[in-house]
Amino acid sequence: MRIKLTQTRRIFLKMAEKINRPVSTILLFTFMLALLTSCKSSNNRVVQKIGEANSSNNPLLAEFNTPYQVPPFEKIKPSDYLPAFKAEIEQQNRKINTIITNKEKPTFKNTIESLELSSKGLNRISNIFLNIKSANTNDSIKQVAKQVAPLLTAHEDSIKLNSKLFDKIKYVYDNKNKENLSTEQSTVLKKYFDEFVRGGANLSNDKKEDLKKINLQLALLYLKFGDNVLADTNDFKMFIKDKKKLAGLPKTVVTSAAEAAEIAGHKGEWLFTTQKSSMLPFLQFSDNRELRKKLMTAYHNTANNNNEHDNKKIISAIVSLRTKKAHILGYKNFASYVIADNMAKTPEKAFELTSKVYTAGLKKAEEEKIELQNIINKEGNDFELQPWDWSYYAEKIRKNKYGLDADKISQYFTLDNVVKGMFYCANKLYGLSFKELKNIPKPHPDAHAYEVLDKNGEVVGILYQDFYARKSKRAGAWMEAYRKQSNIDKKILPVITMVCNFSKPSKNSPTLLTPDEVTTAFHEFGHSLHGLLSECRYPKTSGTAVPSDYVELPSQFMENWAFQPEVLKHYAFNYKTGKVIPMSYIEKLEKASTFNHGFVTAEAQSGALLDLAYHTRESEEPIKDIEKFEKETLNKIGLIPEITVRYKSPYFSHIFSSEEYAAGYYVYNWAEVLDADAFESFKETGDIFDPDKAMLFKKWVLTKGGSGDVMKYYKKFRGKEPTTDALLTRNGLK
Numbered sequence: 001m002r003i004k005l006t007q008t009r010r011i012f013l014k015m016a017e018k019i020n021r022p023v024s025t026i027l028l029f030t031f032m033l034a035l036l037t038s039c040k041s042s043n044n045r046v047v048q049k050i051g052e053a054n055s056s057n058n059p060l061l062a063e064f065n066t067p068y069q070v071p072p073f074e075k076i077k078p079s080d081y082l083p084a085f086k087a088e089i090e091q092q093n094r095k096i097n098t099i100i101t102n103k104e105k106p107t108f109k110n111t112i113e114s115l116e117l118s119s120k121g122l123n124r125i126s127n128i129f130l131n132i133k134s135a136n137t138n139d140s141i142k143q144v145a146k147q148v149a150p151l152l153t154a155h156e157d158s159i160k161l162n163s164k165l166f167d168k169i170k171y172v173y174d175n176k177n178k179e180n181l182s183t184e185q186s187t188v189l190k191k192y193f194d195e196f197v198r199g200g201a202n203l204s205n206d207k208k209e210d211l212k213k214i215n216l217q218l219a220l221l222y223l224k225f226g227d228n229v230l231a232d233t234n235d236f237k238m239f240i241k242d243k244k245k246l247a248g249l250p251k252t253v254v255t256s257a258a259e260a261a262e263i264a265g266h267k268g269e270w271l272f273t274t275q276k277s278s279m280l281p282f283l284q285f286s287d288n289r290e291l292r293k294k295l296m297t298a299y300h301n302t303a304n305n306n307n308e309h310d311n312k313k314i315i316s317a318i319v320s321l322r323t324k325k326a327h328i329l330g331y332k333n334f335a336s337y338v339i340a341d342n343m344a345k346t347p348e349k350a351f352e353l354t355s356k357v358y359t360a361g362l363k364k365a366e367e368e369k370i371e372l373q374n375i376i377n378k379e380g381n382d383f384e385l386q387p388w389d390w391s392y393y394a395e396k397i398r399k400n401k402y403g404l405d406a407d408k409i410s411q412y413f414t415l416d417n418v419v420k421g422m423f424y425c426a427n428k429l430y431g432l433s434f435k436e437l438k439n440i441p442k443p444h445p446d447a448h449a450y451e452v453l454d455k456n457g458e459v460v461g462i463l464y465q466d467f468y469a470r471k472s473k474r475a476g477a478w479m480e481a482y483r484k485q486s487n488i489d490k491k492i493l494p495v496i497t498m499v500c501n502f503s504k505p506s507k508n509s510p511t512l513l514t515p516d517e518v519t520t521a522f523h524e525f526g527h528s529l530h531g532l533l534s535e536c537r538y539p540k541t542s543g544t545a546v547p548s549d550y551v552e553l554p555s556q557f558m559e560n561w562a563f564q565p566e567v568l569k570h571y572a573f574n575y576k577t578g579k580v581i582p583m584s585y586i587e588k589l590e591k592a593s594t595f596n597h598g599f600v601t602a603e604a605q606s607g608a609l610l611d612l613a614y615h616t617r618e619s620e621e622p623i624k625d626i627e628k629f630e631k632e633t634l635n636k637i638g639l640i641p642e643i644t645v646r647y648k649s650p651y652f653s654h655i656f657s658s659e660e661y662a663a664g665y666y667v668y669n670w671a672e673v674l675d676a677d678a679f680e681s682f683k684e685t686g687d688i689f690d691p692d693k694a695m696l697f698k699k700w701v702l703t704k705g706g707s708g709d710v711m712k713y714y715k716k717f718r719g720k721e722p723t724t725d726a727l728l729t730r731n732g733l734k
Contacts, residue, residue, distance in 0.1 A: 060084035060125050066441050068462050070449075070495050071128050071482055073441045078140035081129055085148055088122040089155050096165060106168040108179055112189050115169075116488060116538055123539065126152075127482050134480070135466055135473045135499050136444050145223065153219040154212070160199030161208045169193055184707040188540045191706075198341065200329060207328050214325050218659075221318050226474070226657035228309040229650075232302045233274055234471055235309075238295055240270040248287035250407040255506040274299040277469050277503045281514070283391045284406065296388040304627075304650035311650040315614075316622040318656055323620045335615040335663040342547045343670065343711060347616050350549075350666045354608045355637075356724070357669055360733040361601025362638060368598045369642050371397060387644045394596050402592040406514060409589075412572040412581040413518050415467060415502060415511035421571030422525045425561045429694040430533065430702075431455030434463070443482075443497065446470075446504075452532055461485065461494040461532040467511070467521075469501040475653075477501060477520050479527035479555075484542045485534040494543065496531040498524045510575055515589070519559050526558025527551075535703040546706040548664045552671035553678070553714075554702060560679040563589050564688055594732025599643060601731065606639045607646040608666040611655050615663035626650070674714060676726035681718055 059075040061084050066072050095118035102110055129148070133141055159165065172179075173193040176186065200211045239261060240246060246254050257270035260278070264271055272278050272295060279295055286292050303311040322334040331337040335347040344350040372393040373385050385393070398404050426432040434450040440462075442449055447466040454460050464482075466473075477500040485494035500520060505511045513521065530551075531543040544551050561567050565586050572581035613633040623629050630649050639645065647654065654661035661667070678697065682688050700717040704710075715721065727733075 058084055058087075060128070061087055067437065067439070068451075068459075068493060068495070069483075070441055070462060071443075073132075073443050076128070076132075078138070078144055081125070081141075081144045082147055084125045085122070085129075085151065088125055089151070092118045092122050092155075092159075096159065096162070099168060100162075100164045106171040108172055108176075108181060108185055108189060111168045111172050112185075112192055113488065113538075115165075115192065116188065116540055124483070127480070127484075131480050131482055131497055132443060134478070135497070136470075137472050137474075142227070149219045149223055150216055153216050157199075157212045157215055160196055160201060161203075161212070163201070166196050166201040169196055184537055184541055187706065187708050188538050191540055194341065198329065198337070203328065211325065211328055214321050214328070218318065218321050218325075221314050221321070222657050222659075225303075225311050225314050225318070226653060228303045228311050228314070229653055229657065230474060232305070232309045232651075233475060236274050236298045236302075237264065238272045238291070238298070239264075239266050240272070240291070241268075245288050245291060246270060246286075248285045249282065250285060250410075252407075252410070252506060252509050252512055253281045253285065255508055256503050259506055274302060275469050275475065275501065277501055277517075280391070280516075283388060284395050286392065289389070289392075292388040292392060293386070300387075300644060300648055302648075302651040304648070311656070312626040315626050315649055315656055316624070319614050319617065320620055320622040322615065322659075322662065323617060327620065333616050333618050335612055338615070338659075338663040342549045342664070342667070344549055344666075347612060347663070350670070351609070351612055351616075353673070353724075354605055354612070354666045354669055357601060357727070357733070358605035358609060358637065360728060361598050361605060361731075362640070364598025364733055365602045365640065365643060366598070368394075368596060369640060372642075385642050387642060390599060390642060394599070398592060398595055402588050402595065404585075404588050404592055409585065410512040410514055411574050411576065412585070413513040413515070414573075414575045415513060415521075417571045417573055417575075418513055418518055418521050419465065421562070421567055422522060422558075424570045425522075425558070425567060426525075426529060428689045430529070430698050432460070432529075432532075437462075447497075459493065461496060463528055463532060464495070464497040466497060467500045467502045468504045473499070473501065475501060477524050479524050479531065479544075481531050481543065484539045484545075485531070485536065486539045486542050487535075487537045488539070494531050494534060496528045498528045500524060512575070515563070518562050522559045522562040523555045526555035529558065530554040530702055530705075533698060533702040534705045536705045536707050538707075541705045541707040543705050546710055548661070549667035549670040550674070550710045552668050553674045556668070556671055556675035557678050557697075560675065560682075561688065563593070565590075566688065594730075597731045597733065601733065602639065602643050603646045605669060606634060606637060606643070607652070608669060609637050610634065610645055610649070611652070611661070611663060611665040614649075614655070673724050673727050674722050676730050677722035678714075678718065680726040 058080050059072050060080050064070065064072055095114065099111055099114050099118070104110055129141075129144075133145060169192055173189055176189060181189065200208055203211065240257075246257075249257075254270065257272055257278070260273075261267065261269040261271035272282050274295070279299060282295055283292055303309055319334075326332070326334040326337040329337060331340070333347070335350075339345060339347050339350055342350075344353075369385060372390065375393050375396055376383065376385060376389070395406055398406065423432075423434045426434075431454055433453045435453065437449040437451055440449045443464060444466055446468050447464050450463045450465070451459055452461045452463050479496065479498050482495040482497060483492065486492045500517075502511055502513065502517060527544065534543040536542040539545070563586075565583075568581050568586055573579065574581070610630060610633050613629075617623075626649055630645075634645060649656075654665055656662070678701075679688075682690055682693050685693060696717045700713045704713050
């Protein structure tokens with residue numbers, strides 16, 4: 001999610017846009033950028049005046065006269081973005097030219113710190129556009145994205161491949177011992193040096209040109225991949241006319257489906273889609289096996305229907321280009337290139353840990369499969385368990401074996417109360433309080449905004465929460481920053497957004513979350529705290545700017561509090577009666593905490609192993625048959641046919657709509673080892689809110705960001721190396 005990528009590079013890596021630009025257009029973009037960047041000082045002054053003239057009319061180029069200088073969302077039009085991007089690209093080019101032409105000896109301050117400040121304006125616009133594009137896109141935004149992607153790609157390469165700029169950085173790096181640099185400054189310097197080297201700064205001119213072409217091709221392919229997934233997801237609609245076919249579904253699910261159908265122009269029917277907030281409850285509760293099959297099959301065929309939205313050829317091209325890129329940069333495969341910059345360091349280490357957990361999970365899943373098949377047989381059915389049966393029969397076992405009725409449990413988890421539960425934990429652990437802001441610009445009318453204050457009443461940041469699913473929002477859940485915390489030239493408060501895809505309240509009930517959705521909410525809140533509590537000087541190290549196999553630690557760590565008895569009694573109230581969740585339910589939740597973990601582990605880790613299989617290929621030849629490659633990979637690791645890999649290749653957006661998790665889906669597992677080990681340290685004290693432990697976690701994990709060696713920071717908190725023991729025990733796999 002947050003690999004070492006600059007903000008401008010991340011913007012197009014994450015865009016999920018369809019693009020069909022002819023080669024001539026791409027060359028035109030490149031030519032125009034080259035022309036702009038080669039302008040002489042007189043021309044630069046003209047461009048600057050144009051930018052200044054536009055700034056009065058373009059809210060993105062003006063000061064944000066809003067509370068806490070949050071973006072003036074209601075004033076920003078899609079047509080404002082491209083001029084703003086161009087103006088800020090030129091602004092950064094001028095600042096970089098000043099660094100290069102500076103006659104003074106290169107130092108950290110006049111080179112690295114100046115470079116860090118040079119992207120301030122461009123980062124501001126990129127962050128806004130990225131977040132709006134992800135959570136509230138439209139056709140106009142998509143058109144802007146098509147133009148911005150190649151522009152930013154070329155701009156990023158023009159910086160990373162600038163030999164004069166790299167010479168300055170290298171001088172500072174080679175002479176770092178002559179300056180009295182802080183740990184954070186040393187880290188920032190190393191990040192820039194490594195980023196330039198990994199970006200091709202040491203390559204010959206021919207290789208640099210090859211790399212530029214590959215980066216541009218990849219940027220466009222990432223856009224196309226993401227757009228195809230979104231389009232196919234929005235295209236599929238399963239309308240049900242016969243009420244009898246709704247048997248087994250909770251009333252709240254039926255009501256939401258009826259309202260969705262009415263909005264879609266099918267009043268009197270019920271609508272289900274492959275959006276997870278719609279699909280998962282159907283697979284879990286519906287008695288209609290054929291419709292479960294239809295819905296899951298549609299999901300598994302997302303972007304794999306041999307139509308205009310098919311992603312198989314795009315995947316083949318992406319994998320091939322990534323391998324070529326790795327070879328140009330001196331790595332044997334793309335996974336080696338990516339993971340060298342992570343905690344794992346090598347694909348072999350990532351594979352070793354992932355395989356260990358996957359094997360334990362698969363063994364458990366084999367036992368679970370037998371139990372599910374026994375239920376099927378006892379009911380007098382003569383079919384073999386299939387993927388669309390797993391959730392349905394697992395729910396029956398959960399109900400019979402543990403006395404847990406998922407529908408009744410959800411009545412205690414209204415979204416509003418879950419938010420109160422998260423805030424309660426943040427207050428108990430870190431002394432934070434949250435004050436809702438009504439008169440402040442918001443990215444969407446559904447979003448809520450909060451002023452986040454520390455125990456002394458000082459504001460530490462602004463938090464947006466945008467929870468409801470809509471067609472303009474990509475699938476999944478995530479946290480990002482509209483503005484990162486920093487203190488390089490003045491104190492900058494973070495503006496964080498937390499985004500999910502939960503169902504909207506129905507006419508008769510509030511939004512009710514499943515236990516899995518409660519976990520998702522706590523997870524993204526953990527990421528949010530990481531961004532809010534950052535106390536770094538430089539944006540380069542602030543908040544979630546950490547190795548990708550460390551970034552999930554704060555989020556997964558926060559999940560541990562969701563179902564603790566002490567926490568539940570503060571937020572789990574039945575929305576009908578107002579009564580707190582009974583202790584008997586809490587005990588049942590605890591007993592069932594490892595239920596179905598074999599399935600969950602095998603499903604997720606098979607995805608991580610599939611990701612590694614794609615990116616440890618050393619051949620630059622395109623994969624001829626993506627479906628065959630996926631099938632052979634999953635057969636090789638022994639995934640049983642009753643379980644489908646969490647994300648099939650054509651909609652595996654984590655790894656193919658950007659480079660953020662490419663060769664890095666394993667990071668959830670790597671970080672899970674850390675989060676289980678970290679929570680174990682609280683349990684050892686006998687107090688899950690132990691103030692000393694909370695202070696240590698905040699000090700060495702949340703505030704530090706990526707300002708130093710994160711494993712050293714973790715050991716400062718924990719007092720020792722982490723082990724897998726707590727994880728395997730917690731998941732019932734040991």
